[in-house]
Amino acid sequence: xxxxxxxxxxxxxxxxxxxxxxxxxxxxxxxxxxxxxxxxxxxxxxxxxxxxxxxxxxxxxxxxxxxxxxxxxxxxxxxxxxxxxxxxxxxxxxxxxxxxxxxxxxxxxxxxxxxxxxxxxxxxxxxxxxxxxxxxxxxxxxxxxxxxxxxxxxxxxxxxxxxxxxxxxxxxxxxxxxxxxxxxxxxxxxxxxxxxxxxxxxxxxxxxxxxxxxxxxxxxxxxxxxxxxxxxxxxxxxxxxxxxxxxxxxxxxxxxxxxxxxxxxxxxxxxxxxxxxxxxxxxxxxxxxxxxxxxxxxxxxxxxxxxxxxxxxxxxxxxxxxxxxxxxxxxxxxxxxxxxxxxxxxxxxxxxxxxxxxxxxxxxxxxxxxxxxxxxxxxxxxxxxxxxxxxxxxxxxxxxxxxxxxxxxxxxxxxxxxxxxxxxxxxxxxxxxxxxxxxxxxxxxxxxxxxxxxxxxxxxxxxxxxxxxxxxxxxxxxxxxxxxxxxxxxxxxxxxxxxxxxxxxxxxxxxxxxxxxxxxxxxxxxxxxxxxxxxxxxxx
Amino acid sequence: xxxxxxxxxxxxxxxxxxxxxxxxxxxxxxxxxxxxxxxxxxxxxxxxxxxxxxxxxxxxxxxxxxxxxxxxxxxxxxxxxxxxxxxxxxxxxxxxxxxxxxxxxxxxxxxxxxxxxxxxxxxxxxxxxxxxxxxxxxxxxxxxxxxxxxxxxxxxxxxxxxxxxxxxxxxxxxxxxxxxxxxxxxxxxxxxxxxxxxxxxxxxxxxxxxxxxxxxxxxxxxxxxxxxxxxxxxxxxxxxxxxxxxxxxxxxxxxxxxxxxxxxxxxxxxxxxxxxxxxxxxxxxxxxxxxxxxxxxxxxxxxxxxxxxxxxxxxxxxxxxxxxxxxxxxxxxxxxxxxxxxx
Numbered sequence: 001x002x003x004x005x006x007x008x009x010x011x012x013x014x015x016x017x018x019x020x021x022x023x024x025x026x027x028x029x030x031x032x033x034x035x036x037x038x039x040x041x042x043x044x045x046x047x048x049x050x051x052x053x054x055x056x057x058x059x060x061x062x063x064x065x066x067x068x069x070x071x072x073x074x075x076x077x078x079x080x081x082x083x084x085x086x087x088x089x090x091x092x093x094x095x096x097x098x099x100x101x102x103x104x105x106x107x108x109x110x111x112x113x114x115x116x117x118x119x120x121x122x123x124x125x126x127x128x129x130x131x132x133x134x135x136x137x138x139x140x141x142x143x144x145x146x147x148x149x150x151x152x153x154x155x156x157x158x159x160x161x162x163x164x165x166x167x168x169x170x171x172x173x174x175x176x177x178x179x180x181x182x183x184x185x186x187x188x189x190x191x192x193x194x195x196x197x198x199x200x201x202x203x204x205x206x207x208x209x210x211x212x213x214x215x216x217x218x219x220x221x222x223x224x225x226x227x228x229x230x231x232x233x234x235x236x237x238x239x240x241x242x243x244x245x246x247x248x249x250x251x252x253x254x255x256x257x258x259x260x261x262x263x264x265x266x267x268x269x270x271x272x273x274x275x276x277x278x279x280x281x282x283x284x285x286x287x288x289x290x291x292x293x294x295x296x297x298x299x300x301x302x303x304x305x306x307x308x309x310x311x312x313x314x315x316x317x318x319x320x321x322x323x324x325x326x327x328x329x330x331x332x333x334x335x336x337x338x339x340x341x342x343x344x345x346x347x348x349x350x351x352x353x354x355x356x357x358x359x360x361x362x363x364x365x366x367x368x369x370x371x372x373x374x375x376x377x378x379x380x381x382x383x384x385x386x387x388x389x390x391x392x393x394x395x396x397x398x399x400x401x402x403x404x405x406x407x408x409x410x411x412x413x414x415x416x417x418x419x420x421x422x423x424x425x426x427x428x429x430x431x432x433x434x435x436x437x438x439x440x441x442x443x444x445x446x447x448x449x450x451x452x453x454x455x456x457x458x459x460x461x462x463x464x465x466x467x468x469x470x471x472x473x474x475x476x477x478x479x480x481x482x483x484x485x486x487x488x489x490x491x492x493x494x495x496x497x498x499x500x501x502x503x504x505x506x507x508x509x510x511x512x513x514x515x516x517x518x519x520x521x522x523x524x525x526x527x528x529x530x531x532x533x534x535x536x537x538x539x540x
Numbered sequence: 541x542x543x544x545x546x547x548x549x550x551x552x553x554x555x556x557x558x559x560x561x562x563x564x565x566x567x568x569x570x571x572x573x574x575x576x577x578x579x580x581x582x583x584x585x586x587x588x589x590x591x592x593x594x595x596x597x598x599x600x601x602x603x604x605x606x607x608x609x610x611x612x613x614x615x616x617x618x619x620x621x622x623x624x625x626x627x628x629x630x631x632x633x634x635x636x637x638x639x640x641x642x643x644x645x646x647x648x649x650x651x652x653x654x655x656x657x658x659x660x661x662x663x664x665x666x667x668x669x670x671x672x673x674x675x676x677x678x679x680x681x682x683x684x685x686x687x688x689x690x691x692x693x694x695x696x697x698x699x700x701x702x703x704x705x706x707x708x709x710x711x712x713x714x715x716x717x718x719x720x721x722x723x724x725x726x727x728x729x730x731x732x733x734x735x736x737x738x739x740x741x742x743x744x745x746x747x748x749x750x751x752x753x754x755x756x757x758x759x760x761x762x763x764x765x766x767x768x769x770x771x772x773x774x775x776x777x778x779x780x781x782x783x784x785x786x787x788x789x790x791x792x793x794x795x796x797x798x799x800x801x802x803x804x805x806x807x808x809x810x811x812x813x814x815x816x817x818x819x820x821x822x823x824x825x826x827x828x829x830x831x832x833x834x835x836x837x838x839x840x841x842x843x844x845x846x847x848x849x850x851x852x853x854x855x856x857x858x859x860x861x862x863x864x865x866x867x868x869x870x871x872x873x874x875x876x877x878x879x880x881x882x883x
Contacts, residue, residue, distance in 0.1 A: 440634035443597045446621035447628040448648030448694065458647075462638045 022346035023357055025423075026365035029343075032379025032420045033248065033367050039238060039382045040245035056226060063140050064209055064222040064250070070144025071151065071208040072201045078148065078297050079155025080197055084189075085294065086156075087163030090279040091287035097294045098160075102153045102532035104301035106524035108481040108498070110213025111517045113137070113146045114505050115305030117218060118312070143220040147208040149301035154207075155200030157535060162196035163189065168278070194261065202258040206251055210372030212484035213502050223247055224484060227374050231488055237382060244375040251371055306521060309514040316511030319504065321495060326519060329496040332411060332486075333479040336418040341472030343419070344426030345464075348434045362427055369424035373485035376420040380413050380489060414489045421485065422478050426471040433467025434460075470534040473527035480524050497523075545573040547730045548594065548698050553603035553613075554754075555589055563589040565754030566603070571698060576724055576731045578741035578762075580777055581751030587734045588631075590751070591700050594732070595628050596621035607697055627691030627699040627729075631706060633683050635675040641686045642671040648694040658693060665689045665723065681712050688720060692727055699724065701733040705740065717744060738778045742766065750774050771881050775814045782853045784813040785883065793880050796849035797871045803880040810883040819877035820855035822846065822863055828870035835865050846871070 086098050116137040119126040126134045137145065166189060174184035212224045223243055230239040282290055347365060350358035368376060395401070437460050445455045483498045490499065497516045504513035548571040555564040563586045571577055581587045592598035594605060596612065596619060605613040612619045635644050646658035662668050665685045675683055684704060691699055704720065705713045721744050724731045735741050741748055742762040750758045750765065750773075758770045769775035772783050784795050788809045792799035795813050797820075805811050822832070822844055830848035837843075837859065844855045846869060855871075863869060 436637070438632070438634065440630040440632055441636060443592070443595065443621070444628065444630055444634035444636070444690075445647070446597065447595050447624070447626055448690070449622045449625060450647070451622050459636060 019346075019350040019353060019355075019358060022343065022350040023361040025343050026347055026361035026427075028416075029420045029423045030364035030367045032376050032383055032417065033371055034379075035382040035386065036241050036244045036248065036371075036375055036379040040241035056221070060221055060223045060226045061246075063215075063220050066140040067144045067147070067215065067220055067222055068205045068208050070141055071147035072205050074145060074148025075152040075155050075204040076197060076201055078152040079157075079200060080159045080190075080193070082152070082294060082297065083156050083159030083193075084163050085290055086160045087166075088280055089282050089290060091282040091290045093291055093294075097291075097298075099529070099532035099536040100298065101156055101294060102535065103525065103528055104150045104298065105153045106477055106528040107150045107302050107305065107521045108213065108483070108517075109143075109146045109150050109208075109211055110217055110483065110498075110502065110505070111309065111520060112150050112301060112305040113143070113214040113217050114501070114510060114513060114517055115308040116146065117142070118510050119304075119308055138218045138220075140220040143211075143215050143218045143222075144208070146214050146218070147204065147211070149297065151204045151207050152297060152301070154203040155197055158196040158200040159193055162193040166192055195258075198258045198261055202254050205254050206372070209247060209250065210374070210484070212374065212487070213498070213505075217505055223250075224372060224374055227372075227378070228484060228487065231374075231378065237378065237385070240378045241382060244371070244378050247375055248371055302521070306518060309518040312511050312514035313518055316514060318515055319500065319512040321500060322497075322516060322519075325495040325497050325500050325516060326523075328411075328494060329480055329498070329520075330523070332414060332418070332496065333476045335411075336415050336422065336479045337472040337476035339415070339419055340423045340426040340475040341430070341468055343423050344428075344430035344471050345434075345468055347427045348430035351431060352434065362431075365427055366424040368420040369422070371421070373417065373421050373482055374488060376417045377485035377488035379420065380417040384413060411491060411494065414486065414491075417485045417489055418475075418479050418482065421482075422475045425478065426475055429467050429471035429474070430464070433464035433471075436463045436467075466534050470531040473531050476527050477524040477531075480520055546570045547573045547608065549604075549606050550590070550594070551604045553590065553593060553605065554601045555586075555593060555598060556601065562586075562754045564593065564600070564603075567751070567754060567756050569749055569756050569759070571730050571732055572747065573730055574728050575746040576721065576733065576744055577747045577749055578745035579732055579734045579749045579751055580738060580741040581736065582777070583736055585751045586754040587736075587751050588702055589754075591628075591702050591732065591734050594698070595626050595700055596624050625694060625696050627694065627696035629684070629687045629691050629699070629701040629704050631703045633675075633687040633707075635683055635687060635690075637675050640672050640674055641667060641678065644675070644686055645690045645693050648690065661689045661693045662686070664726075680708050681716050684708065684716060685719070688723060692723070692729065695727075697730065699729045699731045701731065703734055703736070705735075713740075720744070742778075750777050752777070767876075767879075769814060769879060769881065772812045772814060775879065775881075780817050780854065782815040782817070784815065784851075786811050786813050786880075788880075795873070796851060797873050800873065800875060800878050800880065805880060805882065811880050812883050814879045814881060815853075815873065816877040817843070817854050817856035819874045820844075820853070820857070821872040821874065822855055822857055822861075822869040823872070824863060824867055825870035826868055828868050830869050830871055832863055832865050832867045832869055835861075835863065844869075 082101055086094065086101070118124050120134055120137045121127060122132070122136070127136070136142075170188040170192060171184050174188045175181070179187060209222060210224065211222075212228055214220075215222045216225055223246060227240055227243040227247070230236055230243055343365075347358070347362050351362050441459060442455060445459050450458070481498065483502055486496055486499055487502070490496065495503075497520050501513045501516040501520070504510070504516070550567060550569045553564045553567040554562065556562040565586070567586065567590055569577075569579075569590070579587050579590065589598055593600055593613070599618055600613045602615075603613065604611065607624070610619075611617050612624060635641075636647065639647070641662060642655070642658055645661050646654050649657055651657075659668060659671060662671055665688065667682060667685055667689070670678060670682060670686075675686070678686065684707075688701075688704070691701075701720075705717055708716060717740065733741075733744055735744075745762050747759060748762045748765045749756050752773050758765055758774045765774070766778050769778065772781075775781045775783070786793040786795060788802040788805045788807050788811055790807065791802050793802045793805070793811050793813050795815075800813060802811065822830075828848075830846045832844050832846045833852065834845035835842060838856070840859065842857045842859045842861050844857050844861070844863060846853060846855060857863070
């Protein structure tokens with residue numbers, strides 16, 4: 001009763017206008033996906049799609065499945081193992097590694113792919129050093145491996161948090177019932193962490209399917225490749241939307257699966273007691289092994305590929321246009337990050353009101369996170385061309401001119417697509433941050449005479465600043481890395497770092513691709529360190 | 541009862557969350573100057589909602605709340621909490637986690653000397669040495685004392701405490717309860733303490749208000765309320781009670797233990813007879829109709845459960861006692877602990 005009362009009480013800082021703004025913006029975020037569904041279901045079937053269904057579609061589907069499975073398997077193993085080590089054991093260097101292990105998220109998978117293919121292909125140093133024994137990283141398994149190496153932090157983060165918040169009671173009960181340490185882990189700790197691991201895996205799978213740069217460089221034709229070809233090769237919006245629809249269905253399936261396996265089983269102690277498990281102090285020998293286990297994924301996902309690219313960059317002349325591309329990347333990422341952080345915060349405030357419309361808006365905005373960037377881009381195109389077709393007659397009647405092209409005239413469409421894809425990434429951190437401002441804190445401040453302005457600046461902001469900032473930084477990093485949506489929606493002659501890296505790499509000019517490829521993770525690293533440290537604070 | 545000036549008065553307070561459930565269904569309550577009122581009720585009875593309504597954190601749909609001559613709530617008015625200046629101690633204390641104990645206490649103060657006043661308040665709570673500590677560095681009891689100091693610092697007209705001892709272990713609870721009452725008395729504050737613990741309510745209160753179903757069902761000094769509950773519900777709120785259905789005949793209500801005075805109810809009226817466990821006196825009697833079914837120790841006294849005449853009851857009896865399980869006993873009633881109320 002008390003809790004319910006608190007939730008419904010008035011007097012939160014929820015200005016009505018901000019709520020409706022958040023709702024509007026959130027629904028706008030969902031609009032591109034709805035447009036994709038609408039176009040995909042209503043348009044005529046183009047020749048491309050018919051041709052596709054006859055020939056390539058099965059390949060795209062099978063490749064997508066293989067890439068997704070390998071990525072999930074690899075990331076699941078690395079992420080769960082490291083998560084457990086970090087949550088349940090104690091060894092020298094654990095604290096630093098705790099956040100450092102998140103950093104490979106700053107490396108785009110395609111950047112890792114450029115470096116690893118270059119290292120392992122015929123003529124590359126690894127190939128030469130091993131006499132050709134080291135397999136060349138390419139194809140579906142190569143792409144899956146790259147995703148596993150840079151996306152495992154999703155699983156790691158969620159698994160670590162679950163393992164460290166798990167009560168030791170279930171494990172201890174299993175031990176008293178005759179299970180050995182391994183059996184007890186296998187039958188209690190691991191199943192209790194399963195929902196968190198599954199949520200991480202769902203993210204890994206969707207990120208892998210959203211990727212374009214890696215799979216095109218390593219020759220693993222997933223659905224994303226089909227989508228980009230339908231749009232930029234065949235120029236068919238309907239076909240692109242249809243393939244997008246397939247991806248949306250897969251996304252729903254993947255996240256549905258994640259939800260379904262949670263089903264009715266609870267993974268928190270029903271009694272509500274919490275008895276955190278003590279960390280296992282590792283002896284020196286095992287500490288060394290743990291250290292190595294942590295350093296291997298860091299080396300493979302970050303240090304080795306970035307090192308190779310640095311070497312290449314030092315041995316190649318700098319390509320022109322790098323400064324402009326950097327500026328473009330930074331501008332887009334900054335604008336989107338600020339908007340997303342603002343939107344996330346506004347939505348989180350709206351959610352506090354517990355109104356149905358706010359919840360709907362948050363879920364709607366959340367849709368975007370499940371679908372690939374290319375799909376969001378296709379949706380934005382569909383939306384803008386639809387608007388254009390709708391307004392053109394009236395515009396002509398008024399001005400006698402053709403309605404100005406909305407599509408790619410500015411970076412606006414691009415920011416729209418980014419927001420549609422990444423705004424959801426800013427909502428839940430903002431929500432988590434704002435959850436620290438409990439209704440009773442608000443109430444306490446009010447009974448002590450604090451007006452709205454004072455509550456916001458002296459109570460809310462100090463408590464949420466770090467969370468909201470890291471939400472914005474996370475979006476900043478994602479936009480910096482983003483390739484497929486940027487390819488589809490960028491204004492003419494408007495290159496970003498990701499675009500020039502991709503263009504050079506697909507022209508087999510890896511030396512020139514090296515510096516822009518390297519700049520993305522380097523720029524992303526500082527914000528990522530902030531985010532990683534925020535996510536690894538002791539009180540979390 | 542020298543000074544019974546009413547500081548705060550609530551009339552007909554109504555608030556519903558769902559169409560079919562009223563949290564407040566016409567609650568009336570007066571708080572008197574310098575007195576501590578305990579608001580006792582089961583969970584869901586609307587206590588916390590009433591408290592929050594007084595603080596202004598909850599809007600009333602109907603009814604009035606007035607502080608002296610100032611209207612805080614009526615059909616047209618809702619004074620926001622920041623303009624009411626009530627002191628409130630929240631159940632979770634709601635200490636600002638990013639501020640020191642001193643900054644927490646100083647939060648509600650203004651003026652150039654606010655740090656000094658906040659420190660004086662903390663020192664009065666014997667927490668001067670913890671002024672620079674953050675809430676998570678304080679023990680549960682210390683946090684509660686900081687929360688109370690913070691609420692009292694601006695010298696509010698009324699202090700509201702929402703289950704202020706619920707988060708503490710039993711031993712600390714009693715100690716902190718005394719300390720809180722002493723602090724409130726020293727400050728001469730008018731206070732309202734919400735609790736669902738009858739013993740606690742009676743220990744702290746000058747006046748007791750019983751709440752059930754969104755209404756105040758009885759008010760008065762604790763011992764008076766305990767001795768003369770107005771209804772079965774009121775009696776149950778204050779502790780174990782046996783409730784027997786009866787009808788009045790010849791100015792008396794019949795019970796399996798003999799007739800009791802009907803408390804002025806007319807003949808033929810349906811009534812409840814409320815019997816506190818301590819009203820029973822059991823005596824060994826081979827010919828009596830009652831049998832002891834259970835005997836257990838309850839600290840300074842014993843609880844005897846006995847059956848017969850179609851029912852089963854509990855008696856609180858002095859220890860030691862020769863009466864064992866299976867013994868047959870006769871039962872007498874002490875009328876001081878028996879009360880007849882309308883059914």
